Amino acid sequence: MRAIISPKYGSPDVLELKEVEKPIPAENQVLVKIRSASINFGNLVLLKGEPYLARLAFGLRRPKYPIPGGDIAGIVEAVGQNVKQFRIGDEVFGDLSACGWGSFAEYATAPEQALALKPANITFEEAAAAPMAGITALQGLRDKGKIQSGQKVLINGASGGVGTFAVQIAKSCGAEVTGVCSTRNINILQSLGADHVIDYTKEDFTQKSGKYDLILGVNGSHPISAYKRALKTNGIFVHVGGAETQMYQTLLLGPFISMTTSKKMSNLLQKSNQEDLYILKELLEDRKVKPVIDRSYKLREVPEAFRYFAEGHAQGKVVIAI
Template sequence: MKAFVLRSYGPPDALRLTEIDRPSPRDDEVLVRVRATSVQPYDWHLMRGEPIIARLMGGGPGLVKPKIAVLGADVAGEVEAVGKDVTEFAPGDEVFAMPKEGGFSEYVCVKESDLAPKPASLSFEQAAAVPLAAGTALLAIRDQGRLQPGQRVLVNGASGGVGTFAVQLAKAFGAHVTGVCSTRNTDLVRSLGADEVVDYTKEDFALSGERYDLMVDIAGSHSGSACRRVLTRKGILVVVGGRGSRWLQPAGHAFSILASGPFVSQRMALADVIRCKDTKRNLVTLTEYIEDGRMTPVIDRSYPFAEIPAAVRYSEEGHAAGKIVVTV
């Protein structure tokens, strides 16, 4: 099969289109013929081996060369074959999944616990936009954010992949939602259901005097102390992303905020979908929101499979409104 293989850390050109052996599913795995995948910061952080401090950690991307040869955390496609212990899927089934790696290829093996039937109302490209980004938003809003109807939510970075899902999920939970984005994306964020939109090029949400029960910080544009100032006394700050140096970002931003948790009245939390153990259940929940019309993927650009390096390069620029998808 064809796959984009990463042999060493570097820019998007380090991803080389290569012929490799097609994988065979283990007993608890499903072999998926990939019809679409998506590109996101998770991929290019692994591609560049950043933050560099992560290479020193157990379970990190690899000290001197990548542990993961084929990137791509999201896939949508058709079941090609199943392992002997798989009971819920059969060849020909349309599925979507978060294998965490292997999506930049024509076939990928996925554990049965990491995939679910594809939402019938979505194309393969739309479905591939969902797993990691929407799963992160679900963890931030429901699990870590513990959002209740009537509460006030601030989504900092509302027009990106995670942000567009977070705004819609917060509205589905019955919250009053304020989205922070640039001028060119205000109409988009408002169309997703945001009650208020803050244009960060014109005003600073941290200086507005408004208070929120929950802040989902995707952009990482403000310090932890500035974020805490916009929360109510028992408010919750959920960190998704952040900025910083090649050595620490985005981990440095997250860790500095989490470290303050024991010393403040608000709750500090991290939405880490990669280590989540409930992938299948979350995918089924997200399908319910999609099928009843409360949530839909926002696609910024779509690329053909051969142009995955270009898609990754565009993702690194940080200006995508919604998701970047790839047709395989």
């Protein structure tokens, strides 16, 4: 089969399209003929090996997982003898980041717990755009953010992959949602149902104190003190992505702020799981959430897709049609 191989850490130039052996499913695995995949920030970390702390999980000197790609959507081609949930021909989607990655290829194997039946009302590309970004948004809002109906919620970095899901999921929870983006993305957030949109090139939301019950920081470079100022009493800030310095500030200073004030500051480490995948499936089927796709690339164009994604201006998701 054809697959994108990452033999060493580096830029997208290190990626190679090669013929490799087609995987054989173990007794508890499913073999999926992949129709589509997508790029997430985690893929960029796996490609570059940065921040260096990530190499403890991904391999110190070279990538532990040579075929990148986490999100997957495709058709079950074979199942191991102990697989109970899926049959040959089922359309599935899921996240392989916790079980070896490998979705930038024509086939991949995965434990059945990493997959769910694909929503019938969306395409394979839309399905592949959803798992990692959608579950990150869900866990950030629900688990870390403790979102409640009627709250004022701000999504910083609202026009990217996680952000577009977060806006829609927060709305489905009954929140009053403010999205922060650049001028060119205002219409996208309005179409997703955001109640308010702030153009960060014209206005700094952190200068207004005590406005939000929950802030999900998906992108940006504000210091943690600025996010703290924008929170209401008992408000919660959840760091999902953004500047590396911001991540370390939340890790180091967040616990101190949380213990000494009424405001809570925390980081999110997304954990893929089948239960949340089926919650996301229901949101997609009910049309409460719709994936936003910026561009689609072919398998041989994955290096080009990474270059575009790394620029940081994608509107929604970048997908790979296989």
